[in-house]
Structures are given as structure tokens and as C-alpha cells.
Amino acid sequence: MAPRVLISDKLSPAAIQIFRDRGVEADFQPDLGKDKEKLAAVIGDYDGLAIRSATKVTPKILANAHRLKVIGRAGIGVDNVDIPAATAKGVIVMNTPFGNSITTAEHAIALMFAVAREIPAADVSTQAGKWEKNRFMGVEITSKTLGIIGCGNIGSIVAERAIGLKMRVIAFDPFLSPERAQDLGVEKVELDELFARADFITLHTPLTEKTRNVIDRQALFRMKKGVRIVNCARGGLVDEVALREALDAGHVAGAGFDVFVTEPAIENPLFGHPAVVCTPHLGAATSEAQENVALQVAEQMSDYLLRGAVSNAVNSPSITAEEAPRLRPFVALAEKLGSFAGQLTDSGVTAVRIEYEGLVAGMNTRALTSAAVTGLLKPLLADINMVSAPVIARERGIAIEEVLREDADTYDSVVRLTVTTDGLTRHVAGTVYADGKPRIIDIKGIEIEAAFGPSMLYVTNEDKPGYVGALGATLGAAGVNIATFNLGRAAEGGDAIAIVQIDGDIPDAVVAQVQALEHVKHARALRF
Template sequence: MTKPKVLISDKMDPNAARIFEERGCDVDVITGQTPEELKAIIGQYDGLAIRSSTTVTPEILDAATNLKVIGRAGIGVDNVDIPYASSKGVVVMNTPFGNSITTAEHAIAMIFALARQIPEADASTQAGEWAKSRFMGVEVTGKTLGLIGAGNIGSIVASRALGLKMKVIAYDPFLTQERAVEQGIEKVDLDGLLSRADFISLHTPLTDQTRNILSAENLAKTKEGVRIVNCARGGLIDEAALKEGLESGHIAGAALDVFAKEPAKENPLFGTKNFICTPHLGASTDEAQVNVALQVAEQLSDYLVNGGVTNALNMPSLSAEEAPKLRPYMELAENLGSLVGQLAHGNLPKISIEVEGAAAQLNQKPITAAVLAGLMKRFSDTVNMVNAPYLARERGMEVREIRNEREGVYHTLVRVTVATSQGDRSVAGTLFGSTAPRLVEIFGVGIEADLQGDMLYIVNEDAPGFIGRIGSLLGENGINIGTFHLGRRETGGEAVLLLSVDQPIPQDVIDAACKLQGVKTVNALVF
């Protein structure tokens, strides 16, 4: 049997090559190639191990006639064209947890640097000033650390901060109360965190929901003299508003390892008093570089030799026999999870996934993983059907699977139910013609709809004239309606409108819709 052949095209710990060889792969280490040089040789390899230097373009993938898997040693995969890789049948993996401790420690180091003004004091002392009176610091002991995001890295920061005798509060929609108690963290809402925290450290991915989570408005809500650390993602903080807060003195200090635009060779924050920055060093330790290199070697070799899939960004854990039957169910499941995640805000400690009828005859694990991936994709830029169950366990989410072999109104059905502060909320869907996913129920209201693209969800009083009002509002703003789906509990009671539109809906249009007569709830959805 021919051994799989792997190319390591970026500088990586030499132990990675050893792992490939020990696990039955032939490996070549050829770094620093131009795109043309890589194109010339990539066709002979089954696996490609990269870091950030190699860019895997469609041209490279077209030349990679034998390539089966790409492994990125690290989290970010901006240098891989994942949709095109998927179309070519190439699995793309990353190592999302190899840098966790290193990044957490960098955040703690930034907290100390802010508390004791270490960079400024160092520069002053080396300039021969000996200005002791200028650098009056603060103790971290007894201070309140507010974490925006308490997942893998955030929880490590929390444990280190508790060891420093800090009080830790956290805002994280997926942190359950039980998990918070277990970690010694107080779970709070965002406004509560902003008003109480002496230090704020961000540990959330950059998504549409978290972009500028520390906006000018939210920065104004922070405690006088707050110190802010961001070692997560650029774009989480309004940098212009942060500069204003530092200059006014409302914000006592800020330390950034990441910026909205990188490499940040120029930035308005540079030179601002009480501002510290580093060039995206969160993962830059010897240990982290070793960890991600070893992990990517283990994952690629497991896939090439044994067919095992770990941390794949474009492939669920499926056997070749299951895939054709399960694929439409997974699309349905991910859409249902996404719908719940976009509508059921706040803490979601419990979720149940029920399969009924024909769906109960299938492997439920991929369906469950697809629901969780859809549910959490608003809050994580690395979530997929492989790591979604892990992320749910990490946040203390209780996941229940229910299999009901009886056939109800529909030949096959998938139902997703989440526990919220307002009670259980449930959505359900089926397959039309065994292949076309379709929503059939939302929060107790029967409604049939395709979930795709940009959509608008409205709950309103069932009364004449409403459809005309919402149609006129959208038309006046140049928004074309694709499909209209209606449902109601009873005549004259609560009605649900779910419509698809041809473009994203601006916030001012959503605000205007909220003011229409009879409207109770308006949500913009994206699938």
C-alpha cells in the first residue's frame, strides 16, 4: 500500500515531520516557495500542512490533483479558499485550541502592564529620568475583571485572575449559570459588566454581532478609570472612541494586541497616553508554536491513514454510506439551529433535538452537531459540525437527543427546543421530496418557509392592513421581497410573518418596522 504523501510548506516545529512519519506518511519539508513553485509540485501530495505564509488559492487547488486535506497550524484560515477547496473535495482543518494558554497569558501580561504602566516606566527610566512620582500604579488584587467571552481562552484567563485574587464577572450568551458557578465566575449582562469592571478583557470572535461590541455608546457606559485589554480580534472595539476615552481620562488605560486593520503600521491610537500595543503576539510563544504544529500533524495523518476527521471546517464526521442520506437533514438541522440562535437571545442552558419518523432511522449525531453549529455560529468564527459539540460542553450546555420512531403529521421531522428565561421555545422542520429542507413550525405557530439568505421575522397583532404597511415600508426603502410566509395562533390573535428579501435590511428600516401599528417583535435573520 502506497503511503500518503504530505508537504509542509511553511516553517513549523520539526517534530511535526516526525509525527507524520511515525503515523505512516511520507513527508517533505519545502518552505519559502513562490506560488508558481508550489503549483509545480503540489500535484504529487495528498496532504498540505501550512501556517500563515502559504496562500492556498483556486489556482493552487486546481494544480493539486491528488490533494485530500489541508491543515492549518493555528486558528485563522484566511489564507485558504475554503469554498473552492470544498468544491474540489479537499478537507480543510485548523487547530483552534493550540494557542489558548499562550493567548490567555498574554492577556494577563497586558493587565499587569496597564496596572503598573510598565512600558512607559521602562522608556522613562532608560532615558535617564528616574521619574518615580509619575508612575503610580494600581493593584489587581481585589479588582473586578470583566470578561466579554468566557469560552476556552476566557475561562483560562478567569482561572489565572482568580489566582490573583481578582473578582471575575463575565458576559457570554452561552455560559450557563451552572458552569459559571463551577468556574467561580459571576454571570452578568453586558451593561452590568460595563458598569462594574475595573479591567475588561475581550475573548470573543469577530462576528456581525460582536463587531464594535465596545462601541462609543458602550465605552461611555464603562466605569470611570476602566482599563481595557483586547488579545482576541481586531474590530471588537471602536478604536476612534477608545482614543477619545483615553484622552478624556474616562478610560485609564488600554492594551491591544490586535487591530481592525493589520499589519497596523499606522493607527490613530499610536502615541496616545496610557496606550500599550503589541503586534498580534497572542500565539507567539515557543510552546504554542510546538502545540499547533504537533496537532496539525496528528490531525492530517489521522485523516489520511485512518479516515478520522478532527476540527474540519468544511466536513462533518460522516461515513461514506451515511453522507447521501444525512446531507439534507444536516442542512435542515443547521438552519433550525441558526434560527433559534438568532431569535432566542440570552442564556440557553438546555437544548433538545428530537428526530421523528424517517429521521429517527438515521445516525442522529451529525444532525445534533449541525444544530449546534447553526446555533453558535453567530458567536464563534471557528464553529463547525466537528467542534460544535465540544464548544457546547465547554459552556456547560445540556444537550438532549430524543428519538421518536412514530410518524406524525409529517413523514420525517426534526424539532429543536431551547430553554429560555421565557420558557421553552421550539422550531421544527421537515424535508419535502426527501431533499428540500422546509420550516414548518416556529414557537408554536405553524408556518411553511424556506430558510435561506436575508429574511425578516415579525410577530404582530393579527389585524387587517398590516401586510400592506410592511410591504409599503420595504418598498419605500428599495427592498424587494422574495417570498412571504404567514402563520397565526388564532384569528385576531398573534401572527407571524417570515419573508425573504433580496438584500440585507438596514437597521433604520428595522427600527421603522418596530414602530408600525400592531408590531410586537422584529428580527433580521441571515441564513
């Protein structure tokens, strides 16, 4: 029987035809996604669900999805899909991460021009018959300095366009290598320097806990007076209330926003200011982009349903059905080792070396490497997935090396991850026990045995008497309950490591208290 796909949002006729030409039964109901009850009632009859942004795939809908194998999102964002619930059901969630890149980059350039020359306000004035030629005194783009926050796929396209407009381009991106920056023709700088030098600032980074309000009140008033700010990335990267204050004060000369903290944006602090240009999240709204992502999602879903091929999945690497049961725990190990290193890395990554020893060396290490790189980069790049991770790493000039060894000394299989940054090299290794659960077995050459938990505290310290008691007392006084406690040291009295699994999240204030303890060198909260 041919697989059935429900298309619950508007998709181009060409995409629907791709399903049918490939032998997939496509049921096109473009308004169904707006009705959660009706969608929940019929979803059990389908193997695939193709959506845009109108359909919300909730746990309730997934609970009825008895046959569902894949959800395909025509676009990059998957905020309208409950990823954990889909994963628990074994449903692959795919997106099309690169189909909107040029369109979004062009919209950022368009907003920059609109803000620089006050085009929307001038249009309204002129069509009202006022002819206020002297009122709209703009600024040139040529020879101005453009600061790009986030120089990945979209940011690099903006950089190329801006250089073509004879702008000087500087970029802040922890994962942008010097070599990649040179290839693009941009100057890599720290964030404070970007704020101080840029005449225009454009944001092209995901919204994560590290990037939320990356432009706050303090940052705004560190910027050059007369700066103009463009955001076509995500609402929440800029403190909108603080930006309105800076606009009212005349410190910021203008802003162009396509995204907002709350959408649809019926009300917003930026609305009504004469120097602000706003659009209703139009970054991907061109006929070319909409067609591209629709065709891509139809091809990807067809490949998976008919051949088992997985591409651009946000919750699964490229793994065949035969190798999945054996490989799955090592995928979890690789991603967690990468996440461990990524959460401790604050500077640009230049190289990643992954060593596979023992039985794991004979497995699909490409999928494992993708998982490790995904974990490594995800703290700053929320939209990254196990398929796109190697591509994004190459775009950012990160060298990835795999080393395979058939023999392992102590364990049947060992995965070793070495991350090189601008300033240091970080090393961590792990294995999978017979129970299928991944463990850390080595950090920086110090042997330690620790299982991963949702919330962990990582501490490096000097091996001195009284430290363990002080750490336990500090956590206990703060009401933090310890689930597991693992220690390792290089030598008596030398460098030591503690990995503490915590019940619930550990507050930042408590981490600071641990950091302040005698003999502690570094303390960091980790989440997996």
C-alpha cells in the same frame, strides 16, 4: 500509493515526523506559502496542505487543487483560507481550536500587569539612565474588579488566573450559564454593569457583526474613570479612535493591545500614547503553543487521509464516507434550524432539546446535533465548528438532549429543535423533501411550510385584515423584492407568522419600518 501532504509554512520537525511515521508522504517547503504563483503551480500534486498563517489559500489556488482532500491550519484562525471555495471543492478545512488557549490567556494577564505598572515605559526610562522612580506610579491588581467580555475557553482560563491573583471577576457572556459561572467563581453580569464596575476589562470573544466595536465611544465613557482595557482577542472589538480619545481625556488610564483593526499595524491611533502597551499579535507566540498546534494538525490530517476520520473541521461534521450522501441534507437542515433559533436568541441559552422522528432517527444523530448546536451558537461565536460545538456548549453549561422516535406523523423524517434561554423557550421544526432541500414546517406550534433562503424576513403578528397588504407595500416602497412569501397562523384572528425570502440583504431601516406596522409584534432579518 501513500497520500502526499505539502507543508508550505514552518512546522516543527516533530510534526513532520508524525506524518512520516503514520505513512503519509510529507513534502516540507516552509517558504512556498509566501509565493502564491508557485503554490498554485504545484498544489495539484498533493492530497493535503498543512499551513500556518503565511499561506493564503485563495480560490485560484483551490482551482488547481485537483487531488486536495484536506487543509490543516496549525492554529485557531482560518481567515487565510477561503472556506466557501474549499467547501465547493469538497476540501475539508481543519484547525486546532484549543492549542493556543493557555498561551493567549497568559498573554492577557501579562499585558494587564504591564499596563498596571507601566513596565515598558519604565524599562525604556531606566535603561536610558534616567531613574524616574516617582514618575511611574502604578496600581495593584489585588482586590480590583476584572470584567471579562467573553467567558469561553480562553476567557475562563483568564478568570481562573485572575481569581488566583485575588481579583474579583465579573463576566459578560450571553452563553454563560449561572451554573458554569458559579463553577468558575465569577459573577455573571450584563454589559452595562460590567462597564460600570470593572477596574480592568479584557476581551475574549470572536469578531462578529454583534461584537464589532462592542466597546465604542459611548461604552468607553460609561466605564469607571481610570479603567484599563486589554485586548488579546480580535482587532475591531474596540473602536481604536474612540479609545485614543478616552485615553487623551484621562478617562481611560491605560490599555494593552495585542490585536488591531489593520495588521500588520504599521500605524495605529493608539501608537505613541504613554499609557498604551502594544505587542505584535503575540497571543499564540510561545514555543509550547506552536509545538502543540503543529502536532495536533499532523495527527488530524493523518487520521483523515488514512482512515477517513474528521476532527476539528470548520466546514464539515464528523461523518463517515458511507453515510455522507444520505446524511448531508439533514446536516444542512439541522444547522439551519439552529441558525434560525440562534439569530432570534438574545439571552443566554441554558438547554437545547433536539427530537428526531422517523427515518432520520436511525441516522448519525450525533453529527446532526453538532450541526444544530453550531448553527445556534455561531451568531455570537464565529470560530465555532461542528466538532467543537458540543464541547463549547458543555463548557458553557448548556444541557443538550437528544430524543429519538422511530415514527413520524406527517413526514418521513422530522427534526424538532427546542431552545431554552433565561427568559423563554423557542421551538422550530423542519424536514427534508425529496429534492434534498430543507424546509421549515413548524414554528412555535404554528404550521408553516418555507424553504430556507440566503436572506429572509421573519415576522410575528396578529392575524388581522390588511396586515399582509401593508407588509408587501412597505417592502415594495423600499425597493425590496420578495422571492417567496409563506404564512401560518395558530387560529383565525390569533397569533400568526410570516417568512419572507428576500432578493439581497434587507436594510435595518426597512426591518424597523416593518416592526412599526400595526399588528406586528416582532420583525427580524435572518441570513443563512
